[in-house]
Amino acid sequence: MFSNPRTAYMDASVATASPARLLVMLCERLVLDVTRGRNAQAEGDHAEAHRQLVHAQEIVLELRMSLDVDAWDGGPALASIYDFLYSELIRANVAKDLARTESCLQIVTDLGATWREAALQVVTAQTVA
Template sequence: MLNNPYQQYRQTQIQTASPGELVLMLYNGAIKNINLALEHLGRGEKEEFRQKIDKALDIVTELMVNLKPEGGEITKNLSSLYDFVINRLITGSAKYDEKEIKEGLSIITGLRDTWKEMLEGTKKKLE
């Protein structure tokens, strides 16, 4: 049982979200963890940096493995982009390279922004 009101709110939010909204939450989670990792790296907190990168990697991997094969070319392109992000995060983490981490962040942010626009456009059509 969740005692923390914030945890209860988040659990309800997840349980009532549409599949599209869940993908948006995953993108936001990856972005949040990458930004936190960069903050930790800037302060020289290597263990915390790696923990946040690991969380971001878990999220991007989750996005990648849940791609639908019937998506055709879109699935293939998204898979390549996720693979690029994963590669940048792993390489950047191994070398403590802020530039490589930011390259991955840039791609995942662009994907999130596009996804968000698509969701908003779909909602407007339904209204």
């Protein structure tokens, strides 16, 4: 018996997701965290902004650590983007810098869109094959 149906659903979704879908899910959560952090900063709720931006930093670290930079030509460039994003999220959080957080939000939004498109291409290629 599940104590929280939402948690059970999320656990099942993660457990059964393909690697491409997991990556997209992480990026979606990253966008959500940075959006929530930006909104909290704009409202002056620095404790909530800190919580959201720290979680976003953890996701970026996970993305960076799971990246095999030697697997493809763009690996080192993507690693640099993750490293930059991680540093900027820390700076945005420490300085309570709304403009920097908004810049990070643009990066993670673009990154998420790129990973969604890549995942769609993988699914399409698998369907054709």
